[in-house]
Amino acid sequence: MEVRVDGQDGNVTQALLYHLVDQARQVRLGSWCVSVVVMSHDPAFLTAFAESSLKGRLLVWATRLLVVTSLTLPQLHALLPAHWTFSMMNTIFLNLEITSSDIRVSTYSHLPYSQAGAQVVRIASWTPAGGLHMLIQHQLFPEKFDDFQGAMVPVTALPFPPHWVEEDQQAADGTTVRSYSGTDGELLHSVASALNFTFYVLPTTSWAEVVKLVEERKSLMAAVYHMVLPQRLERFDMTYAYEYAILAFSMRKPSLSPRWQSLYYPLTDLVWGSVLTLLLCVPAVLIMVIRVGQRRDGGSRLGAGSVVQDMAGMLLGQNLPRRLPTTSSSRLLVAAWLVFAFIIGAVYRGNLTAHLTLPKYPPRPETVEHLVEVIDRATWGPYGAAFKVFFGNSEYEVFQKFSQLLLIGPSVLEGLQQALDHNQAVVEGRRYMEHIIAENFTRPDGSTDLYVGRQHILPGLSAWPIPHDAPYRPQLDRCIMAVIEAGLYEKWSGDQMAKARRQSSRRQREHLAQQQQQQERQGTRTGRSVTSLTLTHIQGSFMLLLLGYSIAGVSFTFEVFARLYLL
Numbered sequence: 001m002e003v004r005v006d007g008q009d010g011n012v013t014q015a016l017l018y019h020l021v022d023q024a025r026q027v028r029l030g031s032w033c034v035s036v037v038v039m040s041h042d043p044a045f046l047t048a049f050a051e052s053s054l055k056g057r058l059l060v061w062a063t064r065l066l067v068v069t070s071l072t073l074p075q076l077h078a079l080l081p082a083h084w085t086f087s088m089m090n091t092i093f094l095n096l097e098i099t100s101s102d103i104r105v106s107t108y109s110h111l112p113y114s115q116a117g118a119q120v121v122r123i124a125s126w127t128p129a130g131g132l133h134m135l136i137q138h139q140l141f142p143e144k145f146d147d148f149q150g151a152m153v154p155v156t157a158l159p160f161p162p163h164w165v166e167e168d169q170q171a172a173d174g175t176t177v178r179s180y181s182g183t184d185g186e187l188l189h190s191v192a193s194a195l196n197f198t199f200y201v202l203p204t205t206s207w208a209e210v211v212k213l214v215e216e217r218k219s220l221m222a223a224v225y226h227m228v229l230p231q232r233l234e235r236f237d238m239t240y241a242y243e244y245a246i247l248a249f250s251m252r253k254p255s256l257s258p259r260w261q262s263l264y265y266p267l268t269d270l271v272w273g274s275v276l277t278l279l280l281c282v283p284a285v286l287i288m289v290i291r292v293g294q295r296r297d298g299g300s301r302l303g304a305g306s307v308v309q310d311m312a313g314m315l316l317g318q319n320l321p322r323r324l325p326t327t328s329s330s331r332l333l334v335a336a337w338l339v340f341a342f343i344i345g346a347v348y349r350g351n352l353t354a355h356l357t358l359p360k361y362p363p364r365p366e367t368v369e370h371l372v373e374v375i376d377r378a379t380w381g382p383y384g385a386a387f388k389v390f391f392g393n394s395e396y397e398v399f400q401k402f403s404q405l406l407l408i409g410p411s412v413l414e415g416l417q418q419a420l421d422h423n424q425a426v427v428e429g430r431r432y433m434e435h436i437i438a439e440n441f442t443r444p445d446g447s448t449d450l451y452v453g454r455q456h457i458l459p460g461l462s463a464w465p466i467p468h469d470a471p472y473r474p475q476l477d478r479c480i481m482a483v484i485e486a487g488l489y490e491k492w493s494g495d496q497m498a499k500a501r502r503q504s505s506r507r508q509r510e511h512l513a514q515q516q517q518q519q520e521r522q523g524t525r526t527g528r529s530v531t532s533l534t535l536t537h538i539q540g541s542f543m544l545l546l547l548g549y550s551i552a553g554v555s556f557t558f559e560v561f562a563r564l565y566l567l
Contacts, residue, residue: 017048021056028063039068043075050083059089061471064141070096080110080120084217087112088471090141092123102127107140113148113197145472148197155188155199156210156219161435162496164224183492184464187242188223190488191479199223207383211236217467221476225462231386237468240477241461242484247387248430249371249378249453250437252419254362263540265360266351275344279315282337283308289330315341356538366454371425372401378425379407379415387427387458402457412436420449427457431493438504 028034036059040046046069053059067086071079076095080086086093093108107124114121123140126132157164157180165182180188180201192199202219204210211226213219215236227245228238264272287307314320314337365371371378380387384406391403406427410418413436415426420441426433434452442448464480466473483489535542 014048014052017052018056021049021052021058025056025058028058028060033062035064035066037066037068041070043071043079046079047083050085053085054083057469059085060469061090061474063090065089065091067091067093068096069093070098076108077120080108081118086110087118088144090144090471092141102129109142111142111144113144113151115149117151145195145475148195151197153192153197153199154202154219155221155223156202156204156213157184157222157224158204158207158210160184160224160432162431162493162500165496182496183489184224186492187480187483187489190483191476194479194482195475207381211465214465214467220466220470220472222465224464226465227387227458227460227462229386229390229460231389232465236465237470237473238463239466239473240480240484241463242480242489243462244459245462246430246459247427247457248433249368249425249427249457250416250419250433250450251365251371251375251425251453253449253451254364261540262356262538263352263544266348266355275315278340279312282333283311286311286330286333286337289327289333311337314338315344317341317345364451365425368402368455368457369398371453372398372405374423375405375425376423377405377407378402378427379410379418380427381411381415382408384408384427413440416441416450425453430456431497435497435500438500442504442508 024036028036038046038049040049046067059065065085076093080093085091087110091109095106095108097104097106105126106122107126108120109123110118110120112118122135123142124132124134159166161182163182163184164180165185167179167181168176169179171177188199202213204213210219210222210224211232214222221239225243225245226232226238227247228241232238267275283304287304290307314334320338365374385408388403388406388408391399391406394400394403412426412428412433415424416433416436418424419426428436430452437448437450437452441450464476466476470476
């Protein structure tokens with residue numbers, strides 16, 4: 001394949017070069033093993049090829065690139081380190097060097113990580129008389145990333161507990177040293193130890209900048225897990241998928257609304273119906289028994305109204321009636337009714353106490369289907385923009401509706417604070433969200449007004465972002481896979497959660513101790529904290545009292561009018 005540059009416009013040449021690179025990439029994708037040979041003596045053309053091959057994703061590490069040229073040594077030493085294609089990929093240069101006495105071809109390669117640092121090394125030379133002569137202990141295409149030779153490697157990350165935790169510590173010389181921990185931090189330390197490099201974190205202000213530096217190849221990797229999405233793979237590659245990123249949602253726990261039925265809930269409808277039926281039937285039977293006995297004995301007659309009133313009073317736990325029946329059968333009936341009233345009263349009072357102190361809360365959303373029906377909106381951090389597009393392009397109607405409700409921008413902490421005051425949800429990784437809630441929204445008694453939904457929104461694989469066709473990906477994958485197979489990642493995750501719980505518990509104990517000390521100074525110390533019942537819990541009793549007073553008032557009014565009318 002040939003691109004002619006003589007007498008052509010630069011834009012035309014560039015377009016032809018992109019077309020050539022695209023054709024070459026199709027050949028590379030359809031072949032098991034490909035070697036690319038580029039022949040040019042023009043540094044400008046080699047620079048254009050390096051840029052085009054990088055944008056067109058022509059090369060991977062398995063693809064060997066051989067550049068045949070005739071450049072001066074200063075040009076060669078300036079060209080190789082300046083371009084990712086020549087410095088990082090599997091590339092060697094055959095440079096034709098013509099002297100006055102002989103013709104020699106030297107082989108050069110750029111080693112980004114060596115004992116002497118990044119350098120251009122001369123691997124071999126060839127002369128017509130002596131043939132090929134290897135100058136150093138390297139292959140013609142040396143392996144560049146099995147050992148980083150203790151080099152400093154740039155990475156990007158932002159605090160994301162429990163995966164990435166940054167802590168500033170005081171060193172022995174008085175300086176401040178920043179240390180990195182967390183599950184992904186420990187994973188990066190293990191990879192760095194295995195590949196013999198140290199890392200430094202490039203300063204970034206947002207997650208978009210974290211992956212942007214990776215995309216621009218200024219950072220070799222983003223060392224915090226990212227979910228694998230088609231939209232992301234268009235911008236960068238991912239390492240071995242080592243973790244399941246579980247997206248969950250958090251909302252405010254449903255609060256109790258005042259309900260007058262609180263006195264009705266302790267018993268079921270069937271029990272209430274049975275009690276009312278007995279309250280109608282038993283007095284009727286007792287009236288019949290009493291009247292038969294009075295007719296036989298000739299005693300004074302006991303009115304039906306008095307009997308019903310006495311039976312209802314016994315059911316409500318009032319005193320025994322002043323006039324008891326004289327027959328044995330009526331006394332047995334009253335005794336049975338007393339036992340029944342005692343059992344029903346004890347059961348009702350026990351259930352009522354339990355219902356008021358441990359009330360039944362309204363149902364809360366636990367699934368995505370239920371969530372999109374009840375919330376006004378959902379918030380996510382800036383890095384959730386790719387997920388919004390993903391949900392919007394989904395064929396699942398629930399995801400499409402969820403994408404319309406999703407607002408990108410507020411941080412997790414801000415979103416959770418807003419969720420306490422508004423009808424909205426917060427979307428984030430489960431582990432991270434549970435960590436934030438435990439640190440910032442947990443009371444000293446361990447309770448919180450927020451909860452994390454039981455169903456996962458989108459469980460998926462996650463990995464580290466790396467540049468497209470990164471030549472060191474096989475080494476990273478091998479190290480990450482070894483850590484996962486050893487069970488170390490789950491061990492680090494458990495340690496981080498246990499540490500967070502200990503820190504939260506310590507803060508709560510310190511908060512309680514400060515409260516007790518303040519109460520002792522003010523002389524208002526209480527023995528223990530008791531949760532008081534509010535009007536929300538016992539609204540029914542007040543409504544029942546008002547209803548009784550209203551009925552009594554109406555009855556009193558009728559009695560007064562009746563007495564005045566009779567008089």
